[in-house]
Amino acid sequence: MGAGKIGSAIASRLVQKNVFPAKDVLVTGRCEEKLEKLRALGIEIGRDNKTAAEESDVVVISVKPKDVAGLCTNLGDACADSSKLVISVAAGIKISAIAGLLQKPDGRIIRAMPNIGVLVGEGFTALAPGTDCLNRDDALVAAKIFCNLGTCGFYDERMINPLTGISGSMPAYLAAFAGVIISTAIRHGIRRNEGRTIAGQNMVAMGKLLLETDYSVRDMIRFVGTKGGTTHAGKELAKKLGLFSAFRQTIERAIERAYELGHEDYGK
Ligand SMILES: NC(=O)c1ccc[n+]([C@@H]2O[C@H](COP(=O)([O-])OP(=O)(O)OC[C@H]3O[C@@H](n4cnc5c(N)ncnc54)[C@H](OP(=O)(O)O)[C@@H]3O)[C@@H](O)[C@H]2O)c1
Numbered sequence: 001m002g003a004g005k006i007g008s009a010i011a012s013r014l015v016q017k018n019v020f021p022a023k024d025v026l027v028t029g030r031c032e033e034k035l036e037k038l039r040a041l042g043i044e045i046g047r048d049n050k051t052a053a054e055e056s057d058v059v060v061i062s063v064k065p066k067d068v069a070g071l072c073t074n075l076g077d078a079c080a081d082s083s084k085l086v087i088s089v090a091a092g093i094k095i096s097a098i099a100g101l102l103q104k105p106d107g108r109i110i111r112a113m114p115n116i117g118v119l120v121g122e123g124f125t126a127l128a129p130g131t132d133c134l135n136r137d138d139a140l141v142a143a144k145i146f147c148n149l150g151t152c153g154f155y156d157e158r159m160i161n162p163l164t165g166i167s168g169s170m171p172a173y174l175a176a177f178a179g180v181i182i183s184t185a186i187r188h189g190i191r192r193n194e195g196r197t198i199a200g201q202n203m204v205a206m207g208k209l210l211l212e213t214d215y216s217v218r219d220m221i222r223f224v225g226t227k228g229g230t231t232h233a234g235k236e237l238a239k240k241l242g243l244f245s246a247f248r249q250t251i252e253r254a255i256e257r258a259y260e261l262g263h264e265d266y267g268k
Contacts, residue, residue, distance in 0.1 A: 001049055001059060001062060001071055001075075002029060002061065002062040002071070003027050003028070003035050004029070004063070004064075005116065006089055006114060006116065006118070007029070008034060008038060009119040010145070010149060011043055012037070012038060012041055013121060013149050014148065015042065017121065017148055019144065019145070022043050022044075026043070026046050026052050026056060027044070027045060028046040028052045049071060049074045049075055049078075050074060053075050053079050053084070054078045057084065057085065058086075058087065059075075059079055059085070059086045059087070060086075060145075061086065061087070061088040061098070063090065064090070065090045065091055065093055065261045065264070065266045066264075066266055068088070068090050068098070068101070073101070077103050079102045079104055082108060085108050085109075085110070085136075085138050085141060085142075086102060086109045087109075087142060088112065089113065089114055091257075091261050092257075092259065092260070092261025092262040092264075092266075093111075093261065093262055094111070095110075095128065095130045097262070098111075099130070107131035107132030108130060108132050108133055108136070110129045110138060110139075111130075111160050112125055112126070112127050112142065113126045113160050113163050113164050113167065114150075114168070115167050115168050115169075115170060115171050116171045117150050118146075118149035121148075123150030123152075124151050124152070124153075124167050125151070125152040125153075126153060126154075126160055127154050127155065128154070128157035128159070129154065161255060161259050161262070162258075164255065164258035165251050165253075165254030165257070165258060168254075168258075169251070173247070173250065178200070178203065181195065181198065182196055185198060
């Protein structure tokens, strides 16, 4: 439900990777242009959320938090019965709130926090299953969806707001860093494409060092920076400018916002 950035990325990647046949994936949305791209992959397109939910075993809510209540009202009692699993990727909104809006008391709701890495099969998704999911195969279903879009892990729901700031928002911050690398490269006469390659390759390398080796972050910084060298000079200035502390505060603000979203009326 919701063919936006994350909903479209999830649906298209699942089909392109043959996790589910295109005919088994039904996407609803409001924007014809966005839906057309999914239709081109053979994905079923629906206009009516209620009918789509009635026809589905698993319903993924991927509208903006402010549109969640409107969507749920639209769905009526289509998800209420215990044959349906609902997965919500909406930031900040608790399982209990979704259950109330959907009149779904059975606890077959999973709160998920993916990130846009799913677009290239390198997402990280945190999953918090509702109470009844543990007695069923629901966790396996969610893992089938999100582990095929990158990596996923199961968490207590209390961890989802922190993980929203730490992981859900993170691609934007890393992209902003990449932007600074690229524009600096261009300023020094390097072509944009090369700047993109340099930024991307550096991020891949750091990702692999973090995921595939036991080096600590301190080790990784030490590999590059020697006292009196270029990296050290840059790092000292970054410290003086408060760059690291500003970045920490940036992530904390995103986490705080996730809590705020859960207390707003999300369109009720
Ligand atoms: N983007 C991310 O990186 C990311 C990561 C993790 C979680 N999330 C969560 O994912 C959700 C969606 O985010 P997004 O970035 O994908 O937003 P988005 O691009 O704005 O997508 C939301 C889509 O839902 C559609 N929509 C709204 N109400 C609808 C309704 N009643 N029926 C059918 N479609 C409806 C919107 O249509 P219109 O275009 O007509 O408004 C829009 O296309 C949010 O709750 C967000 O917190 C996003």
